Amino acid sequence: MxxxxxxxxxxxxxxxxxxxxxxxxxxxxxxxxxxxxxxxxxxxxxxxxxxxxxxxxxxxxxxxxxxxxxxxxxxxxxxxxxxxxxxxxxxxxxxxxxxxxxxxxxxxxxxxxxxxxxxxxxxxxxxxxxxxxxxxxxxxxxxxxxxxxxxxxxxxxxxxxxxxxxxxxxxxxxxxxxxxxxxPEEEYVIPLGKADVKREGTDVSLIAHGPSVIVCLEAAEILKAEHGIDAEVVDLRSIRPLDEKTIVDSVKKTSRAVLVEENKPFCGVDAQIAYLIQNQAFDYLDAPVQRISAIDAPAVYSPPLEKKQLPQADVVVKKVLEIC
Amino acid sequence: MPLINASFSTHVLRKDRKTQIVTKSSISKTTNRQKPTKAILAKDAKSPANADLSKDELIGFYREMVRIRRFEERSLRAYQQGRIAGFLHLYIGQESIAVGSISLMGENDHVITAYRDHGHALAVGMNMNECMAELFGKSTGCSKGKGGSMHYFDPSKNYWGGHGIVAGQTPLGAGLAYGLKYQGKKGCALCFLGDGAINQGAFHESLNIASLWDLPVVYIIENNGYSMGTSQERSSMHPDLGLAARAEGYSMNWAHINGESIFDIREGVKKAMDLAREESKPSLLEIHTYRYQGHSIADANHKKYRTKEEIDDYRKNHDPLSLYREYLLDAKLLTDEGMKEIDLAAKAEAEESAKFADESPFPPESDILKDVYWEEDHPDQKLSEGRIFFND
Missing domain, CATH: 3.40.50.970 (Thiamin diphosphate (ThDP)-binding fold, Pyr/PP domains)
Structure with a gap:
């Protein structure tokens, strides 16, 4: 390596x-x-x-x-x-x-x-x-x-x-x-359609793709250190094809899901994921599925505002605390 | 008619007067469509691309044009009988262009066109049955009933569609040429478009790239004078030498061709194809033609945006099929009797194709999810995992 x-x-x-x-x-x-x-x-x-x-x-x-x-x-x-x-x-x-x-x-x-x-x-x-x-x-x-x-x-x-x-x-x-x-030094290929659990946990599933995965990993550390909550972070990696099994397995394990993405909320990728979870893990859920998306406006220029517009670790933490 | 080599004319920007803006009035421009001059086929037949044609070949062109016309007349009836859905863009009046151009294709030459695509499909050798069945939406259609009138395909005959979006096929045409050049094959791509496509950005981007990278593509504008219901006069500004002269802006060779003469078409297109194959140079050709039907059969207004006199004049004096028939008769290559035989055979073939289409089954519902992804259609070679379709 x-x-x-x-x-x-x-x-x-x-x-x-x-x-x-x-x-x-x-x-x-x-x-x-x-x-x-x-x-x-x-x-x-x-x-x-x-x-x-x-x-x-x-x-x-x-x-x-x-x-x-x-x-x-x-x-x-x-x-x-x-x-x-x-x-x-x-x-x-x-x-x-x-x-x-x-x-x-x-x-x-x-x-x-x-x-x-x-x-x-x-x-x-x-x-x-x-x-x-x-x-x-x-x-x-x-x-x-x-x-x-x-x-x-x-x-x-x-x-x-x-x-x-x-x-x-x-x-x-x-x-x-x-x-x-x-x-790794040796050659490898990752098949499309395979999600990756970037951090294992038991209390809540943070499901994300793109840079939001990094945000979720950061949030998971805060949740662990400050609140004793052990979050699992699932990186979709591939949107289509979609690894539904890894998502559903994670939610069945934790019974709680917060979906995080940079997409805008309306018809974002996570709308599909939320549907999937209610459809296939409904009986396992202990709380409604939560979503954090970019704030629903064109991307703002002003740097402090742009930071606020995109998913942030503190917002993820807050959302998790609402359902845990 | 010879290909005019791209060169900046004196009335355009002059290097010695860089700071002076060339005023509009000093550039010759127009929106006027050129009036057709009646072709003299006997003269055109002697040109280099045509002088050596055999009697069989000459009769073959006639047969192909008749087949296209009879096929489309039959499809029009089927449409009126409610057998065909959606749009039906008929090529009637333009047959000489597909037949003349495609007759010049060799093994490494490819063709792509827009949605008025039946003529090109039959000209490359696709059969009437598969073409008619596609219109009927049947599983025996050339695209298994998934494409419809605007989307015929047969890559085994170097025919790459059949594209529904105006000018959407023009970058793909450049891509076919790019592929040929990349693979070191001596061939060219014929990319057909209508005069309505020349104002789309994708077309201009394609011209720039084709000329910039010396791609062996021949863009052929089939100028029938109307982009849907909007005449050339109301839609396109261009130099007074015509639409093709826009090629000068891209330092590209161009020419005008009289579409009523299949010989003129072959002569002009062959020059452009030779330039593409031998020197890897693109061209822009404008072939003057006319459609007798509306933009599509859904176009009920086509006699409102143009006069009956205009349509009659083209039908009577400029129809490529009639003019070619006269030529063959005058040259004693074919008799009235011979013509009749060809015509009856084409009608019978078209009728048979309608019967074939009618009797063919519709594709099963399970077909909807096939041919979406190569990988799903080849499960033994599938590399990806996860879910790809999301209905339940």
Whole structure:
């Protein structure tokens, strides 16, 4: 095991897959000469050359649509979105074409494309750059979406995404790029659709994805130290496919659930999780399922307010104390 | 007609007067649709792309155009009889474009188009039965009844759809070309679009990328003069040389082609395909054509936004099928009797396809969840875990 950054883990995943499969190509804005807007692709141009690492113009509908077309012919493009917030200018390609071509062709075509990039708030870039569209993606049959939080998960999930024959959208976090974690030397892949219990506990299940997992881990420590409450933290990792078993098993064990995400509340991912829990663990619940989402407004710029708008450990603690 | 090499004309920005804004009046522009000039097929037939065609090939083009028209006339009846749901965008009047262009395709050439896609499908060799059954929503349809009129597909014939969103297919066309180039294959992608698609952002992004990266794609605007019910005059600003001249903005080759002459189509498209295959250069072609039916069959107003005289003029004087029929008769390549045989055979084939479609079963309800994910359809190779469908 060695300790590497989340950023390095993503890069290592791409390097290994570029070496493994000559059809893998990295395309995106600033990914080659500039070495990546967030340096995730740093050094790849020098290592693999301009055929495999391609700078695209600022033209998301054009180059992502182009990647979808190329993937129909068997190319495996890994497209970088500088921010997932920029997906909206390419929405027709990302939602309509990538998700529907297989279905509308009666299964004659598949679209083995990966789109990856950061999808998070909390960095002071305002409403246009702080979107977390994993709920929109998960709402679209034909697409898969994962949200890795640790270096280990980032590498294993991105490798699985690149090998997948369906479109897989990987949502990262600019806040996490510099975080570090243990990653094994030997090769590994994490199957999509497998949640991970990041902290075991017995009194309440904190169920989260994306940067909110970090918030929940922090809250769990406070709950333990200050209130003697032993919280379990379940990281969904993959939104669609969804590991329902791990979620339900955890709630059956703790009998209480607080769901935490950066999505806005209405039709956020956790609305689906809440339904799942009441449907499959109703008799085990000792309290109503609770949700903490981003405060229901466009992402505010003002730094102290933006901090308040997103899930915070003290809010999670407070919510847990209401039901424990 | 020859491909005009992209070059900046003198009336555009001049390097020696950088600080002077070029006023609107100094740039020649228009919204006017060009009036068709009657094609002389006997002359066009002598052009390089056509001079060596065999009698069988020439008759084959006629047969293909007739088959498309009879298929669509039969589908129109089926629609009126309530057998077909949703939209039905008919290609009648434009058949020469699909047949002429697709006749030039080789093993490594690919085609993609928008929602007026029946003609291209039949031209690549998809059969009437699977096409009609798709319209009827039957399991024997080319997409198992999952796509409908706007979404025909057959990758085994290098036919990549059939796309319902205006200009949505144009980046995919660039992607097919990118894939060919990446794999080092000498071929090209033909990407068809209507004149309504030229004002979509995705189209402009595609032109820029295709030209920037020298992708072997040929964009073919089938200009029938109307984006739904809005005429070209009311929707598109462009240089006075036409819609295709917008390609100059992307330093891309372009040409005008007269759609009523299948020979003119083949000559122009072949030049563009050669440029793509040999030099990996994209082109933008504008083929002047006309549709006799509405935008779709649901378009009941199509005689209100254009005059009866205009429709009659195109039908009488510019119909690509009639003009080609006259050419074949004059050149004594086919007799009246021969034409009749072809026509009757096409009608019978179309009738048979309607019978086939009618008698075919609807897909079972269990089909709804198939063909969504490759992985779910290949459980033996499935790598992911967890739940992927969420109904109960």
């Amino acid at each position: 060695s300790k590497i950054s989340y950023r390095q883990a993503l890069k290592d995943a791409m390097i290994e897959e570029l070496e493994r499969d000559e059809n893998v190509v990295i395309i995106g804005e600033e990914v080659a000469q500039y070495n990546g807007a967030y340096k995730v692709t740093e050094g790849l141009l020098a290592q693999f050359g301009p055929k495999r690492i391609v700078d695209a113009p600022i033209s998301e509908a054009g180059f992502i649509g182009m990647g979808i077309g190329a993937s129909m012919l068997g190319i495996r493009p890994v497209m970088e979105l500088m921010f997932w917030s920029f997906a909206y200018v390419a929405w027709d390609q990302i939602i309509n074409n990538a998700a529907s071509v297989r279905y509308m062709s009666g299964g004659k075509i598949n679209v083995p494309i990966v789109i990856r990039g950061p999808a998070n708030g909390g960095t002071g870039v305002g409403a246009t750059h702080s979107h977390t569209p994993e709920n929109f993606i998960a709402n679209t049959p034909g697409l898969k979406v994962v949200c890795p939080v640790t270096a280990y998960d980032a590498k294993g999930l991105l490798k699985a995404a690149i090998r997948d024959n369906d479109p897989v959208y990987v949502m990262e976090s600019t806040i996490l790029y510099n975080s570090t974690g243990e990653v």
